Amino acid sequence: MELALVLSAPLIGCLLLALAGHRRFAPELNAVMSLVTFAAAALLTVRVIARGPLTAMQAQFFVDSFNVFLVALTAFVAFTTALFSRPYMRIEAHHGRLNPARLRLYHSMYQLFTFTMLLCLLSNNVGIMWVAMEGATLSTVLLVSLYRTPASLEAAWKYFILCSVGIAQALFGVILLYFAAEKVLGPGGTSLLWTRLFDVRTELEPTVLSLSFVFLLVGFGTKVGLVPLHNWLPDAHAEGPTPVSAVLSGLLLNVALYAVVRSKVLVDGALGRNFSGALMMGFGLLSVVVAAFFLSRQKDIKRMFAYSSIEHMGIMTFAFGMGGAVAAFAGLLHMTVHSLTKSAIFFTVGHAAQKTGTQNMADIRGLIETNPTVGWGLAVGSLAILGMPPFGVFTSEFMVLTTAMHEHPWATPFLLIALGVAFAAIFGKVQPMVFGETSARRLPHPPALVPVFVHLAIVLMLGLYIPPYLIAWYRQAAALIG
Amino acid sequence: MSQQAAIAFQILQSVFVVIAAPLLTGWVNQCRAWLQNRSAPSILLPYYTLAKLFHKDAVIAHNASRLFHLTPYILFGCMWLAAGIVPVLATGLPFTPAADIIALVGVFALARVFSALAAMDTGTSFGGLGARREMLIGFLAEPAMLMTLFTAAFISGSTQLTTIVDTLAHREFAIHPGLAFAAAAFLMVLLAENARIPIDNPATHLELTMVHEAMILEYSARHLALIEWAMAIKLFAYMTIGIALFLPWGIAGAGDWPALPLAIAALLVKLAAGGAGLALIETLFAKLRLFLAPEFLSSAFLLAVLGMLTHFLTRA
């Protein structure tokens, strides 16, 4: 059964790598386990698309087109990141930044993180979803501090405290949700099943649900990186190893947003008005604008792209907040393209930083000369993430913007100004890194840049042509949450 | 009859202008000499000069390019064309629709550009200096000229010189205050464009002040002759444009043989008066410093604009 395989593959991988994560073949094993997960996720996807939603294990797990889409995306990005991390971590070890014990920790936790992400997505039980989310924090926090430098410890500490506190608020939100559900569904294990909650969503007590949503939004929103709850995000992204930054940006944020959206569906049903949507739009807009202005001040390359992630999460939150078929579609598409593009960028950034031995953008110059693939990957990826057509990010931004013009015209100038500012900031920093005189040296291992170009190719394709089955899939998902 | 007669008129006018142009220059010089209490040269002196120049050997700088050789011919051709377009003796000539007043300004500009280029060709510092000054005066004079012509064009509703002259010559007498402003502006442009005092002095070779002479410093013999001749035609053409716009009475229609003698007579009278006036101005005024030229020409421009506005205001 695919579902079991999807969940068990990373778990087994975690255990195996806990034992053998420091061996020579560990990176390959990591990649293989991720490949198995991805294959299982692909099978699951095919099945769900063919036969519709399914539940398993006394309805503890539930797969519909919304989460299967994210499962597939997560498994895919996890797989490509594992491919990328293979040479990356070898080089890090070669440079002496890591010892075998930490490599073992890294590989094992990487798989555990994948597991928690997938569990969070697949779980039908809101409580388990919460647990998995917290598990994701726990499994990555030691990865952020993997280098044990003062800065990385500080970042990890902030990450840990802020996310734990945030997630504690979310737990209170879950409790309140249960409090409301219990009145309708009676006590017991089934009252927290999302499917059942969804069925009775109109009968839930609105006051409780709105309170609950506030706590859930603040809680999960911390993990999404919504301003002003975002403060952990740039630190953690900048100081952790690059593969971790890639999966944090590409996956964790998505999954947290997934949780918010799932809660929104329930709350909207109970309240019968777009209360949650208004909150999400507000947070989204604030995140976009604030992050855009932060961008121009950055000196550290990974930190800058972390802020860019905040900006894009803001756009998605705004899109889901607006609701409606088109906006939800755009939000999902944006999730996809952002994950792909941002992780691709982090891949190139990782190698660029390794080549130059610094993450300080002022010291990275002329990548295109020494390693054209890294340089072009960074240049094209950055332009894609900035919403330049013909890349897919533009497609979703176009849809978000046009819908916003239709429904909330006041919001569009803010969005557009933020996009303009972000463009000036990121592009102004990336260009001198990519072009010009060089400062790089050669790497001891050849970098794996296939994932970069695979990601960017997919993003490019999505900008020009979205295959019909993908459209149908997105539409189904959008119908669920719109 | 009309087609052949018109073409005959056209050829007649063109030849007439080319032949008669040095005469006007001679007349102006003569008048000026009288006014300045000098003994006047012969009115035919320009012809003698041209003949003399045509007999000399041409001296050309080593590094002159083909452009330098060609320019005198182009200049002469441009001016000849202008002479064919302006209704000097008659309106409705067959060539006139080929170029209206704007194109006429374009022809003068073409000539100016080529003479400036030729001046720079030998690579002497004087040539560059002259070209630069000439273009300075040109860019100031051209808009003023156009605005003047536009005023006339607005009054007659056309940019065809023929139509303008027809309208202005055959209407019942009415005072156009706009036209008066335009006439003043035109006069100023004429002085500037033809290298006359107070903008330039055709009789000087003082490096601080010369404009046109600086440009043609390297020319000699037949080339110089052509240029001088072209300048004479240019002065003639400008005078006749002024006459056509502001004193059009007495002009003949194309192919109207009987009216021709009268037209010639009227033209000669007007030109004689105009040349004397020009000499008077050149005697009464001193040459301006070069950087006062912009002021002079911008006042011309302002006058022209005022004329146009006056026309719009008084028309309604």
Add this chain to the structure above:
Amino acid sequence: MSSSLPLITLVVGAALGWLAAGLLGVMIPRRGAARGLFLLGALGGLAIAVLGLMAVWQPAEQLTLPLGLPDLPFHLRLDPLAGFFLMLLGGVSAGISVYAAGYFREETGGRLALICLQYHVFLASMAFVILADDAYLFMVAWETMALSSYFLVITDHKLPANRSAGFLYLLIAHLGAISILLCFGVMNGGHGDYTFEALRAARLTPQWSSVAFLLAFFGFGAKAGMIPLHAWLPEAHPAAPSPVSALMSGVMLKTAIYGMVRVIYDLIGGVRWEWGMGVLAIGAGTTLFGVLYALMQHDLKRLLAYHSVENIGIILLGLGMSMVFIGSGHGAAGALGLIAALYHTLNHAVFKGLLFLGAGSILHSTGQRNLNHMGGLIHGMPQTAFYFLVGALAISALPPLNGFVSEWLTFQTALQAPILQNDSVRSLLPLFAATLALAGALTAMCFVKVYGIAFLGRPREARHAAHAAAAGGDAGGWERCGMAWLAAGCCILGLFPVTLLLTLNRVSVSITRAGLSDAALQSNWLWLVPTAPAQASYSPIIFLVVIFSVTLLTFFLVRRFYHGRIRHADPWDCGFPEQTPRMQDSADAFGQPIRHVFGPVYLMQRHLPGPDDAAPRYSLKIEDRHWRWLYLPVARLAEFASSKIALLQQGRISIYLMYSFLTLIALLVFVR
């Protein structure tokens, strides 16, 4: 003409062919292959030009490609306006591509492959901008165009100036694109989808349509290089390789004009005369600004770039007049203005392309862009000198070349002013025409300077002359072919304006439903008559024939009656025996009177040598005032905002926790 395939399919096929050529170029990174591909690209350009010309005379055709958004597949449409611009694109790019086949002879294979890809993607994206019939495809093509040209601009990315030029270019282009996107949103107004058909059908209130107009005007204006958004243009054009400069200046700026016409006339519709006045004001400012700054330049390509600004201003003047007339209900005069603007668009594409190519050839053989170091090039590269002269005369609006025709038409439009009812507008129009006259004369001055200093005179720096000799003198065969093609374009467009006038009339009718008067349309090929024969006419052929025959006649008369003896000597030294080539006028010196007259326009920093300086030095720096007025304040504002926002994140975890806490409390209060 009813072939089995619709024209639009063929056009799309040709554009895709460009794309394919680019991809092939990457796959076969060899110099010979790239040359062949550039020539193929030129063929594609020719094909598109012919198809475009045919499309002007056909009813509009549509095509939908199954790409793009789920609810909005790519819509394409080929109507007369698109046809005209395709003709421009194809025709001009054909010459440039041929030139490029010869130009990039010194590039390495890998770089050439990239250039080939970017170049052809650039071409194809421009074709799709023109063909696009929905907002999404338009934006995609528009930004692809910006992106590909950006990469071309920074081909020589090792020079910091080129990088900053590229940055500025893409930034302003992107801001413009944002404005255009917003304009589409305003036009849509929440009805229907984003096909142009729906946008055309949407009815806006006057306020909203004015907002849409402003957004479109500034959005496209940013790309066109009108003030105050021109700052990228004089930076980017010199940075790019010359064929690319030619393409950007000649063709890409025109897509912005296309966008303006398409959006303002066609999609927004209901043109108002107030808009026209706004366009005229900006256009006049752009014209004067462009030419005045051009006169101050000594970098040849930068100078040409400023002239592009100027010419965009001239086009805007034509458009503005046309809007004024259309907005006041005078269709025929409005059509004349539109025709004048479009005519100038085409003309500028041709002669500016030619001039940039000429500049490229100069750069190739002397390695110089600085006019102050050139001189006497006419001896080393006579053919280039001839083509450049054609371009210089054309851009100076001298008859009988093409620049004159369009300026003449613009003047004629201005002269229609008396039919307007509004007194102030009526008297303002001729003033704008005077601006045009001033700009024309200044352009002539500027090109006398360029030509006189670069090609005439004596070489100012001996070592550059040596370089020129080493580089083998004149431009190569392909380069000369490219320039000859465009020079021929200058002549043909100047000599046979009536054909194009009729073509443009059809474009105007299809866009504004207003055309020229019948009298104008009945004129034959010889006589260009914009309104009525009694009002104005112009016949460049007769003009040329007369001037040519008269000149020849003079020549032969002189030859006949004159002995023809010539002696060669040194130029007269005015009694000063030590004349050196360095004593010739420099480019900066030539602009000196202008600096004197228009001093307040410039932001000058001048250092004059004193009488007792041991090493006398003259230096002059001219800055664009817009930097101080607009760009730096905006940058500072953004910097200020971001410094304030940065206070949010001061590293203290307690504060971060407090944010969460306060957010929670605030939301809870909000819920209550």
Add this chain to the structure above:
Amino acid sequence: MDQTLIGQFVSLLAAILLLISFAMLSQRRVLTLIKLFAWQGAALAASTAIVAHTTGQPHLYFSAGLTVLLKVMLIPWALHRLIDRLFVRWDVETLINIPATMLIGIGLVIFAFALAAPISHMAGTFTRSTLGIAMASILISFLMMIVRRKAVPQVIGFLAMENGLFFAATSATYGMPLVVELGVALDVLVGTFIFGIFFFHIREQFDSLDIRHMEKLKEE
């Protein structure tokens, strides 16, 4: 047992919980803080046991046992050992002075009660007031995390917040499903473990557990 009596008993325990929260907010000494935390755990366990008894849900007994094991014994013990090993028996410093903190705390309690009032009628008869108290103690723990300057008290604040959450889960809603509770407990355990690891790392890097050393990552 009588429902009202039970209700009163639970309310009493709730009040104790809140009181301990306040005590922790005002406490300056870290060892006392740990003791208070243990007591809070005990009160939590007691209330859970009572609810389990009343509603007859066996898994709540399990939950109560788990609470005793983890929060009364294991975690306080671990924290004790940790501060012994790390020599961090200093007094606790706060960012704002303690009376002001208390005032803010009181404000929070009122706010939480006001917030919970409209929904408390939905709760079971004997747990009417507990939701408000739970929310208040969560907010107070949050406040404590904000005002503390050292890493250990901050963590204790976090754990106290978990206590409040547990209290809300058990008392106000008769307990969450077992799977969830197990998961939450596991997370708390792992979290504490990781905190412990962190203390060592931080101490190693900064020679102190003062979080003022960790303000380097910021925007200039």
